Amino acid sequence: MTSTAFSMRAITRASFSAAAFRQIAPRTGTRTLATKAVSHPDPSDTSASAKLIEQHKPYALTTYARPNLVFTKGEGCYVWDMEGRKYIDFTAGIAVNALGHGDKEIAKIAYEQALELIHVSNLYHNKWAGELAKTLVETTKEQGGMHGAAKVFFSNSGSEANEGAIKFARKVGKIVGGEDKIGIVSFKNAFHGRTMGSLSATPNPKYQAPFAPMVPGFSVGEFNNVEQINTLITEKTCGVIVEPVQGEGGIFAGSVEFLSALRKRCDEVNAVLIYDEIQCGLGRTGDLWAHTILPKDCHPDILTMAKPLANGIPIGAIMVNNKVADAVKIGDHGTTFGGNPFACRIAHHVFTRLASPSLQSNVRTMSTILKSKLESYQKKYPTLITDIRGRGLLMGMQLAIDPTPVVGLARERGLLIITAGNNTVRFVPPLVITEKELEEGLKIVEEALGEMAKNM
Structure with missing residues (x-):
């Protein structure tokens, strides 16, 4: 070595540690590499941010390791903390704020809809859920995505969208193959969520171990390994869930050969192919969907989405083809808040902008x-x-x-x-x-x- x-x-x-950061990058001077200077170090333990965090600590169940930052404002690609310091945001709320922060058009629509109608429950129809479903399906077809896209079910998050997709796959499986056709296949380095079903499809010991045992019937393959597919996906497999471009696992793109082989094998054993485009979809790859550039023989039966769909207002969606839609009956699935008119009207506006050339x-x-x-x-x-x-x-x-140190620096x-x-x-x-904002961040x-x- x-x-x-x-x-x-x-x-x-x-x-x-934080102390090491301070030694490497002194807290005085201007933002230049030559002087190892910093613009604004993390707030101290005596700052207003730290004091507020401490006040909330007895009441907030903490599951994230977070610095002493309290963000209070955002505009475009920038956010400001409680001390008034400005940051370039290369996280977008983990790929959520695709249109940036403080968007005036979104704010106007949110205000108008909040005055009209926020929630009526799914016991009744509302205008905007139907409009959003129609726009999602038709625009997806127009831009070459999901061959066979037919209908949409709305949820509140990406994890819930994947949970619903897994349920739909199992329903289809039992119809076409009997009670034993319940197997779900996912892949290493995948992240599909933290509810028990989506967590069972997320083969990371860090996430799964505290809550084991997982839901039975899940198996794991190697991402982009074509040779394993025929033995991995069997007659007892009802669904295969995969990210066309893995996000949380380390940004790995699925090859055309691999995704095509998945589609072919799913057809052979009558299994449902699910594409999780919660992070990689909705314009993130430069096309409406990450799979848009793939041949139609790679397209899924189910497409899940969430993160940027309403630019931060919670909403997720499951788009399905007619084979899946025909299997799902009244009473098979539900949600209290999913598809509410407030989230759907905002999502309709946001999606239209994300779909623009x-x-x-x-x-x-x-x-x-x-x-x-x-x-x-x-x-x-x-x-x-x-x-x-x-x-x-x-x-x-x-x-x-x-x-981790690079993130802190x-x-x-x-x-x-x-x-x-x-x-x-x-x-x-x-x-x-x-370009100016990108260059500014890349310099840092x-x-x-x-x-x-x-x-x-």
Whole structure:
């Protein structure tokens, strides 16, 4: 082992504590790499943010490790914390705020609809659920997505959308193959949610172990491994769930050969193919859906979506073809809040904008710039950065070490980024980001990488 490799492994999460950040990047001066300066370090334990967090601590059940930040305002690709400090947002609420923050058109529609009707329950029809379903199906067909798209069921989140998709697959399975046709196949590095069904399809011990045993009937394959498919997917398989581009697992794109083989095998054994496009869909890859660029023989029976559908207002959806729709009967599934007129009217507006060719063109243009810059950083720091991958504005930069310190160093310089699996820094900025804003954030990424490289 080389001394460089050894030193990289020696840099652990523990050694890059908040105190270590301060030693690497002093808190004074201007934002330049040469002086190791920071724009605004995390608030201290005596700050207004920290005091407010402490007041809430006895009442809030904490399941996230979070810095002493309280965000109070957003506009476009920027957010401000309680101390009034400005950050460039390359997280977009984990790929949710595709149209950025503080959008005036969304605010206007939300205000108008809140005055008219927020909720009436699914015991009755409402105008906007039907309008949104129609627009989702017709626009998807027009733009070459989901061959056979027919109907939509609305939920409140991505996890609920996947939960419903799994239930629908099992219903179809029992109809076509009897009570034993209940198997669900997912793949390593997948993330499909945290409800018990979607969690059972998320084969990560970190998420599953505290809540074991999982729902029975789930099996796991290797992503992009074509050779395993015929033995993995059997006559007892009712459904296969897969992300065309894995997000949480580390930004891995499914190959055309792999996705085509899945579709073919599902047809052979009469199983339902589910595409989870909760993170990679709705314009994130530069097309309306990540699978849009694939041949029709790769398209799914069920398509799940959520995150950016209403730009932060909770809503998810399950789009199905007629085979699945015909199997689902009245009383088979339900939701209290899903499909409410408030969320659906906002989603209708947001989806129309996400489906516009101009926005998708901007995503592709910004993606070219982002990928080029990240690849230049890889050439500059080849022992630190091991891979650049992804599509559109769902991009991953894999490091040879834990990427957590880079996130902290960037945040202290005014940039929000997040991690994904396999030591990956995940870039999911708003889809409306401009070249100027992208360059501004990437400059900070370069500074943070420079500090990391100096301490390897």
